[in-house]
Amino acid sequence: MQYEIIVLAAGQGKRMNAGRNKQFLMINSVPLIIHTLKLFEEDECCSGIILVINEKETDEIESLLQEYLFNKEIKIVAGGKERQDSVYNGLKALCGEEIVLVHDGARPFVKIPFIHSLVDMANTHGSAVLGVPVKETIKQVAEDSAIIKTIDRSDVWSIQTPQAFKVEIIKQAHQKAAEEEFLGTDDASLVERLGKNVYIVESDYKNIKLTTPEDLLFAEAILSNWSNR
Ligand SMILES: Nc1ccn([C@@H]2O[C@H](COP(=O)(O)OP(=O)(O)OP(=O)(O)O)[C@@H](O)[C@H]2O)c(=O)n1
Ligand SMILES: C[C@](O)(CO)[C@H](O)COP(=O)(O)O
Numbered sequence: 647m648q649y650e651i652i653v654l655a656a657g658q659g660k661r662m663n664a665g666r667n668k669q670f671l672m673i674n675s676v677p678l679i680i681h682t683l684k685l686f687e688e689d690e691c692c693s694g695i696i697l698v699i700n701e702k703e704t705d706e707i708e709s710l711l712q713e714y715l716f717n718k719e720i721k722i723v724a725g726g727k728e729r730q731d732s733v734y735n736g737l738k739a740l741c742g743e744e745i746v747l748v749h750d751g752a753r754p755f756v757k758i759p760f761i762h763s764l765v766d767m768a769n770t771h772g773s774a775v776l777g778v779p780v781k782e783t784i785k786q787v788a789e790d791s792a793i794i795k796t797i798d799r800s801d802v803w804s805i806q807t808p809q810a811f812k813v814e815i816i817k818q819a820h821q822k823a824a825e826e827e828f829l830g831t832d833d834a835s836l837v838e839r840l841g842k843n844v845y846i847v848e849s850d851y852k853n854i855k856l857t858t859p860e861d862l863l864f865a866e867a868i869l870s871n872w873s874n875r
Contacts, residue, residue, distance in 0.1 A: 649765050650694040650743040651686050651808065652736035655679050655707075655751035656725020658700075661858050667703060668856060669751050674869050678856060679707075680714050681754035685874055687716050689758055691765065694718075696739045697751075698725045698732045730829055730836075734820050740813060745769055747808035748816070748833050752856045754865070756849065758874050761808060764847045768810035773837045775810070776849035777803040803846060806853045809833050815842060 659668030669679040679697075686692040699707050701724045711720055723739045725732035733748055740746055745768050747761070760776055767774035780802045785794040809832060811819075819836035823829070830836050834844045852868050854861060 647745065647762075647765050647769050648691055648693040648743055649745040649747050649810065650696065650740055651692055651747040651749055652696045652698060652733060652740075653679075653682060653686070653749050653751050654698050654725070654729060654732050654736070655682075656698050656700045656732045657729065657752075659752075662856070662861075663859060667700065670703075670706065671856075671862070673754070673856075673862070673865050676714075677710055678754060678865075679751045680710060682749070682751050683711075683716065683720065684714070685754070685756065685758070685761075687718050688874075689761065691762060692718070693743055694741050695720045696723055696736045697721065698723045698736045700725055728829060729831075730820070730823065730833075733833060734824065737813075737817055737820060744812060745810055746813050746816060747810045749808040750855055753807055753853055754856070755868050755872065756806070756808065756853045756874070760847060760849045760853070764808060764810045767845050767847050768812060771845045772815050772842060773809075773811045773834060773844040774847055775805050775832070775834045775844060776808060776853060777805040777846050778849055778851055778853075780804050781851075805832060805834065806849055806855070807832070811837065815840070 655669040662668040671678050686695050697720050723735050764774050780799050784797045784799050787794050823836045
């Protein structure tokens, strides 16, 4: 099934501490955002790519898109202050597919089969996300002390992107969140606020979000034997 994708790259990369947007950091001599975009350039089920960027980085992004010879049209949209604002702007640029995926540009290692399973799940149920079961023991830490409290991890998952939605659902979710000034850390949380179910599709642990400097080491290791199939 065909889908459009909104790829988010309008952040500042503060936690990467690289002095610039982490999307431009080279991973095996290729910018991070190019690794991510190439996934969807190569997926025949992806009918359209909307790239959300910081307007101040337009020239650099356009130069990279020309250098890396994309065949698909990549529509560039200005991001916003928060990730959620960037998604909202991306939704306004959709071209008409029934299913839209929202993906962090900082996640270059998602596998195509997982994406296709995700799209199928969203087509059936309306909304779906990729994720993996947590592997560590999870604790809550009291705000005013170092006291911890163990959380039962048996039904706790670490949620990734892409997240897939029927367009009318995610648009309604963002509209409600904007009206109520609710800010979520992912798009699925906005759909849950509609009282609608969101379904999980198990991914793998290679679908990391490059966030802090040590993630660059993991990325080099993953790339050393990488295949998105
Ligand atoms: N206003 C924002 C904030 C984030 N993002 C994007 O959302 C994805 C996930 O966000 P995160 O990993 O937090 O990236 P940054 O916000 O850049 O990182 P930091 O929080 O460390 O500054 C990234 O691809 C980022 O570029 C975005 O498009 N618009
Ligand atoms: C959307 C996300 O990647 C799901 O895990 C995550 O919530 C993004 O968080 P960030 O702080 O905006 O990177």
